[in-house]
Structure formats: C-alpha cells, structure tokens
Amino acid sequence: MRSKVLLFLVSYLSWCLLTWVPDWQHLVVGIFVSAFVVFIIGDLFISGKHLSRYPIRCWYFAACYVPVLIWECIKANFDVAYRVIHPRLPIKPGIVRVKTTLKTDTALTFLANSITLTPGTMSVDIDREKGVLYIHWINIQATDIEGATKTIVKRFEEILGKIFE
Amino acid sequence: MKMARWILGTVILAGIGVWIIFRPIPFLFHHNLPNVGFFGRTLFILIVACFMCLYRIAKGPTSADRIVSTDILGIMLVGLCSILTVTTHRSWYIDIGIAWALQSFISTLALAKFLEGKDFDE
Amino acid sequence: MNEIIGLILISVGLAFDLLGCLGLIRLPDVYNRLQAATKCVTLGTCSILFGTFLVVGVTTPGIKALLCLFFLVLTTPVSAHALARGAHRSGIKLWEGSVVDQYAEDKEGEA
Incomplete structure (x- = not known):
C-alpha cells in the first residue's frame, strides 16, 4: 500500500514539472494519469x-x-x-x-x-x-x-x- | 611516431577552432537573441564532437565500441536540443531532448543484454 | 547576471564534451573509452542543461531542462555499468598494457 502511495506522489510531481505553469486543467488530468500509472505498475515500486x-x-x-x-x-x-x-x-x-x-x-x-x-x-x-x-x-x-x-x-x-x- | 600523430591531431583541432571562431554564422536564430555569435559557435563545436563519435562508430574494431559511441552520441544530442531551445525560443526542442534521453537509456540496456549473449526475456 | 553565469556554464560543458569525444578517439580499449566518455560527457551535458536553465529562467523549458538533468544523472552510470559487464562477458580482452584482471581470474575459477 505504501508503495502505491509513494508511486502516486512521484508520478504526480513529475507530471506537474512536465506541464509547468500550473493550471487547474493540467492538475486534474494529472490526477487521472497518475492513478492509471499506479493501477498498472503500483506493486513494482518497492519502498524501503x-x-x-x-x-x-x-x-x-x-x-x-x-x-x-x-x-x-x-x-x-x-x-x-x-x-x-x-x-x-x-x-x-x-x-x-x-x-x-x-x-x-x-x-x-x-x-x-x-x-x-x-x-x-x-x-x-x-x-x-x-x-x-x-x-x-x-x-x-x-x-x-x-x-x-x-x-x-x-x-x-x-x-x-x-x-x- | 606517436608524437607525430599527436602533433597532427593538435594542428587539425586548432585549425577547426580558428575556422569556427572567425566564421560569421547567421542562421537558425530568433531575431531577439542577444548573443548570436556565441550560440552559433557553440552549435558548431557540438557538431565537431558528434563527428568524432561518428568516426569511432565507423572505425571501431569491435561491436562494443560502436555501441558505446552510439550511447555517447545520444547523450550529446540532448545537449544540442537544449542549446537549440535557447537559440530558437521554441520550447518543444527540450521535449525532444527528454524523450531522446529516456529512449537512449532503454535501447542501450537492450544492446548490452544482446552483447552479453543471452535471451531478452531473462 | 544569471545569464552570464549560464553562458559560462555552457562553455565549460562544451569543453568537457569535446574532451570526452577526444578520449573516445585516443584511448586504446573499450573499458577506458567507456570511462572517459561517460564521465566527461555526463558532466558536460549536465552543465549545458543547467546553463540553459539559468539563461531561460523558471519557465517551461527551464523546468524541463532540470528534469532532463535529473534523468541523465540517474541513467548514465547504469548504462555504462551494463555495457562494461556485457563487453566483458562477451569475451573482449583488456588492452595488452593493463596490469591485472581479477574479474577474469574469478570467472576462470568458477568455470
């Protein structure tokens, strides 16, 4: 579970940096994209x-x-x-x-x-x-x-x- | 013999440097850019370095040499994309740079696996 | 002021890129070439990217240049390590002037 939360935070942060000059449309789309990434490879991101x-x-x-x-x-x-x-x-x-x-x-x-x-x-x-x-x-x-x-x-x-x- | 080759290479590099410094280069630039001459010479020096990599790709005795210099060429093209971002004021060149860096990493890993002589699904 | 520091960083990065490619031509062996080229070109390109960030400021291409720098620092040593291991496993010998090869000794002992 902690692995999934960490992966969500990391991917959401990198999405925000990739679409810089934050805008509410970009932020909302980023939530969906990060959730999709977590749904696919959420268990592989092992946290220490x-x-x-x-x-x-x-x-x-x-x-x-x-x-x-x-x-x-x-x-x-x-x-x-x-x-x-x-x-x-x-x-x-x-x-x-x-x-x-x-x-x-x-x-x-x-x-x-x-x-x-x-x-x-x-x-x-x-x-x-x-x-x-x-x-x-x-x-x-x-x-x-x-x-x-x-x-x-x-x-x-x-x-x-x-x-x- | 080694000394003669070293002197020859130094003379060739110095000649290329002098040619780059004294040649005016008016192309590929946004009209508001202040340091036109500096960035033009920058691009030419990077292109000379890329040609050195191409020489090693063509000459390299083993396949590992060719793979190494292909990797290095990819990393230097990322720097070229970054400088093009500054000179032309188009922000999508740096997107090309990011995509190129990640794709070059993955392809280098695949080529190293191939060099090791194993199957891809291990 | 930021722009001048950025231009100086771009010049330093160019010099290191050129030296890395010179090492790619001059050195006699795959492993030595890999070492020189990887170190010099990594620091040179990272310096160019940071100079770009300083020149354009905190805008869209600036933040993307910082992200690209982070990716490069993370990925380049890994690919160099994989290439060196693959080259040694595929049977490429070291240069004849080299001193020891303890990795090959251990591999002989296992096989």
Whole structure:
C-alpha cells in the first residue's frame, strides 16, 4: 500500500514539472494519469522500510552526501581531461576487486553509481553473496584487496551506510 | 611516431577552432537573441564532437565500441536540443531532448543484454 | 547576471564534451573509452542543461531542462555499468598494457 502511495506522489510531481505553469486543467488530468500509472505498475515500486524509521536523520545525511558527490565528479573530470590531453597517455588500467559491507539493494545501487562517477574508477560487476565489487581502474595504485578497498570505497561507504541502513 | 600523430591531431583541432571562431554564422536564430555569435559557435563545436563519435562508430574494431559511441552520441544530442531551445525560443526542442534521453537509456540496456549473449526475456 | 553565469556554464560543458569525444578517439580499449566518455560527457551535458536553465529562467523549458538533468544523472552510470559487464562477458580482452584482471581470474575459477 505504501508503495502505491509513494508511486502516486512521484508520478504526480513529475507530471506537474512536465506541464509547468500550473493550471487547474493540467492538475486534474494529472490526477487521472497518475492513478492509471499506479493501477498498472503500483506493486513494482518497492519502498524501503528503513526510510520511514528516522526520516530527519536520513535527509540530513543525504544533504551531506550530495556536495561530496558533486566535488568528486568535478575532480574526476579534470583527471580524465589531463589523461586524454597528455601526449604519452599516462594510463595503467586493470580490473581489481574490492570488499563492501553494505547489504541493501538501494545502498549497493547508489554505491556503484557513485563509484562510476568518481575519478578513475568504474564498477563492472557485483557479487552479492561474497560482498565483492569488481572495479575497472584507469590508474592502478594497489592490487591487493585491502589497499584497493581503502582507496576506492571508504569515502562513500560510511555515509551511505548511515543513510540506508 | 606517436608524437607525430599527436602533433597532427593538435594542428587539425586548432585549425577547426580558428575556422569556427572567425566564421560569421547567421542562421537558425530568433531575431531577439542577444548573443548570436556565441550560440552559433557553440552549435558548431557540438557538431565537431558528434563527428568524432561518428568516426569511432565507423572505425571501431569491435561491436562494443560502436555501441558505446552510439550511447555517447545520444547523450550529446540532448545537449544540442537544449542549446537549440535557447537559440530558437521554441520550447518543444527540450521535449525532444527528454524523450531522446529516456529512449537512449532503454535501447542501450537492450544492446548490452544482446552483447552479453543471452535471451531478452531473462 | 544569471545569464552570464549560464553562458559560462555552457562553455565549460562544451569543453568537457569535446574532451570526452577526444578520449573516445585516443584511448586504446573499450573499458577506458567507456570511462572517459561517460564521465566527461555526463558532466558536460549536465552543465549545458543547467546553463540553459539559468539563461531561460523558471519557465517551461527551464523546468524541463532540470528534469532532463535529473534523468541523465540517474541513467548514465547504469548504462555504462551494463555495457562494461556485457563487453566483458562477451569475451573482449583488456588492452595488452593493463596490469591485472581479477574479474577474469574469478570467472576462470568458477568455470
């Protein structure tokens, strides 16, 4: 039931943004369209139960997380630009494995997306039973599992664990 | 040999840049737009980047290269639609951009599934 | 003032788009190309969309540009991840100058 209500709110909000300059005709039609979407795929939009337990704390840590992500993303772009322009291509690529302690689906998805947007790393695959991520790294600094984990995952894992678990 | 290729590419890119900067471009614009020259050069730089993607599509050794550059071309066309929205004052270009972004995401997922060598209904 | 900041953001986005496509041409491998192109082109296009929002203000195309930016940030890393996994499963080797491939080692151990 909570999944259906959340999906209704999200789709109604996106309808209002798509038909901006709000008008009563657009708002009424949007109610019908959102109800139709909920009628079709209402059960698939799974909501996390943890989000409703400590809502204020979750939003506080999310507000801490977004500036970190944007700063890492800008750093990543300058790093890639330097490697592309340099005449001798200073790259040393390879695929390493790192460990993670997160368990939830949402947390793992956000961790993989953050790793893809940060400097020099891109997630290739996830093994959920062992808790192992495979990461393509454009300039390898450590091939053992502890060093790679310390360099790549640590800066996001703590804050994501506080948000989602 | 590598150094010579790097110098050749730099010279070609610098030539294209100089040609873009010194060429007047009066087309496709709303008559009230203040920065006509800036937006014209913007469009030409994006078109040069799209041609780089087309080169990788034509040359790419494996099929994965072609799929990657098709995806990147789709993302850049979203930016092109956004700039066309500013220059022509028609708001439906950005609608094309949103639809293109979502459709390109779904088609890329389907192509990745095809590359993996499985059936589509898994 | 908003318009000047928007024009500067559009210029920065163009530069990053061009660098991403240069990486698509220069780098030697599917995975490296995917990395460079995905990061640079994502931030470049998001910067262009935000510059568009600043130039046109809170109007219909401005709000739609913000929505498009949100979709792009959500969907691009997912498609890059799917493409890298599909390329590795389909048997494309890494570049010969690369150091380790622990994913292939684990796959060999399972099979």
